[in-house]
Amino acid sequence: LQLPLFTPLSLSHCLSFCLTETVMDTRTATAELGWISFPANGWEEVSGYDENLNTIRTYQVCNVFEPSQNNWLLTTYIDRRAAQRIYVEIRFTVRDCASIPSVLGSCKETFNLYYLETDRTVSESIKGVEYWANAPFLKVDTIAADESFSQVDFGGRLMKVNTEVRSFGPLSKGKGFHLAFQDLGACMSLLAVRVFYKKxxxxxxxxxxxxxxxxxxxxxxxxxxxxxxxxxxxxxxxxxxxxxxxxxxxxxxxxxxxxxxxxxxxxxxxxxxxxxxxxxxxxxxxxxxxxxxxxxSTIEAATLCGCRNGYYRGDMDKPEDICVPSAPRNVVSVVNQTSVQLEWHPPRETGHRGDLSYNVLCRRCHSNERRACQPCDDSVAFVPGKRGLKETRVEISKLRAHTSYTFDIQAINGVSNKSPYPAQQLSINITTNQAAPSVVPIMHQVSSTSRSFSLSWPPPEQPNGIILDYEIRYYDKVNTTRSFYRPG
The missing domain is CATH 2.60.40.1770 (ephrin a2 ectodomain)
Structure with missing residues (x-):
């Protein structure tokens, strides 16, 4: 009695994050499976087609009219690939015994699944009754059909298909195993056998x-x-x-x-x-x-942002702290001929440090270009001082009149010495007011006649402004004073 094939179904045996590794799947076979069957009139390999018209290999048996059936089917050797537990997915059909007349008690609707651990393939020459009667197989389970069929829709080639999954283990005695199917009198087909493990x-x-x-x-x-x-x-x-x-x-x-x-x-x-x-x-x-x-930070994967030139962090400061201090702000000057008063506002960012102070640097300039400026002489006086100021004001005296100066007001704190760069500073350019020039240092007689003479002299060492003219006074022998002006 031959049974028609079925339309294969799919079934997942893993939850969403599980992987399976298939070690054998009869649906992918392109040639005969070549499994060992005993006795010869038991299991039979037949070909058919799946729903995509692909050839598949199946085994079927239906000796229900003969009593005392004991039909064995042994798969080829299966490498377990270090898996310790194996899963077997079996898709099969079983004929309803009640739909087959005259079978009495010899018809079954179940079959048995076994396995045999081994390091090598079982020889195909094993066909003796003694071997199969005493086969060293380990039973996995007796498998019953959830659904059996009594009538077949030959036109649609559909039947009631069962899918069962069984597992066995631990496997440790061999590198692989054989599966064995035992039929005791069923009318059934093994439509697909898939062997896999989970990981x-x-x-x-x-x-x-x-x-x-x-x-x-x-x-x-x-x-x-x-x-x-x-x-x-x-x-x-x-x-x-x-x-x-x-x-x-x-x-x-x-x-x-x-x-x-x-x-x-x-x-x-x-x-x-x-x-x-x-x-x-x-x-x-x-x-x-x-x-x-x-x-x-100028690189990727920075663990710290370095302070810009003139800004600093202390040893106890956190990487998240701002770099301080910023420059003083809003400097105001009051200027006369030889002195200047400077006042300013504290920096906007101090980092909440309490050690802020100020330095005032003085430079005397010979033109509007900064490179023409030189440090002021030591004679210039600063009150209350020029370094370490705690207040935001200073008075600077003993300056030259009508002279350009640049004053740099630096904000300093306890970590300023950590940087090789100048501190943050605010600069102001001022020019002192004009004052009376110093005396002409010397006078020379260039020439003379009975009625005239010529004189020359260098300008004052400290003009203290723009010389507009010179006044020359002279005296005759009788002490009468006369004077005239010569433009400078």
Whole structure:
């Protein structure tokens, strides 16, 4: 009695995060399966077509009219690939015994599944009754059909198909195994047999990478998988591990990693470098931050933003603190011929430090160009001083009249000496008022006649302004004073 084939169905035996590795699938066979059957009139291999008109190989048996059936079917050798527990998905059809007349009690609607661990292929010459009567197979289960058929729709080639999954283990005695199917009097077809094992997929969790891991020998087994931190992440707690359960799902995470300094988390599985202009000072789940005021980072993955020239941080300051101080502000001057008073506002950013002070630098300039300026003489006086000022004012005296000066007011704190660059400063250019010039240092007689003479002289050493003219006085022998002016 031959049975028609069926339209194959699909069935998943993994939850959403499980992986399966197939080690045998009869649906992919392109030639005869070549399994061993005993006795010869028992299981029979036949060909058919699936719903996509692909050729598939199946086995069927239907010796229901003969009592005491004991038909064996042995698969080829299957390499277990280090798996300790194997799953078998069987798709089959069974004829309803009640629909077959005159079979009495010899008809069955079940079959038995066995396996045999071994390191080598069982010889095809094994055909003796003694072997099969005492075969060293281990029974997996007796499998019954959930649905049996009594009438076949030959036009649609459809029938009631059963899909059952069984597992067995632990496997440890051989590198592989054979499956064996025992028929005791059913009218059935093995339409597809798929053999597979489960494993937990590789995964990144808590910024740690866990490799693919085979499930354990029992369905309740938990297999420990050691993790390693992903690139640019560091351990938070050790050891880092996950447990792979019998269903191929990860569970019970222990330990974790987090992005190291200079890197921020992205989508929970990548640590990305902080872009230029940002930083992250410590390991953890925090994000990159913009550089604090008066600082910058010119590289990726910065852990600290360096202070700009003239700004500083103290040894106890945090990387998140701004760099201080900024320059003084709003300087005001009061100028006369030989002195100047300066007042200013404190810097806008002080970093809440209490050690702010000021230095006042003086330069005398011979033109409007800064490179023509030279430090002032030591004779210039500063009240109350020119360094370490606590107040925002200073009076500077003993200056030259009608002279250009540049004054630099520097803001200084306890960490200013950490930088090789000048402190933040505010500069002001002033010109002292005009004053009376100093005396002409010397006079020379150039020539003379009976009625005239010529004189020459150098300008005053300190003109203290623009010389408009010179006044010359002369006296005759009788002490009468006369004078005239000569333009300068």
């Amino acid at each position: 937990c997929p590789s995964v990144v969790q808590n910024f740690a990478y866990f490799p693919e891991t085979l499930t354990g020998a029992e369905s309740t087994s938990l297999v420990i998988a050691r993790g390693s931190c992903i690139s640019n992440a560091e351990e938070v707690d050790v050891p880092i591990k996950l447990y792979c359960n019998g269903d191929g799902e990860w569970m019970v995470p222990i330990g974790s990693c987090s992005c190291k300094a200079g890197y921020e988390p992205d989508n929970g599985n990548v640590c990305r470098a902080c872009p230029q202009g940002t930083f992250k000072s410590s390991q953890g789940a925090g994000l990159c931050q913009q550089c604090p005021l008066n600082s910058r």
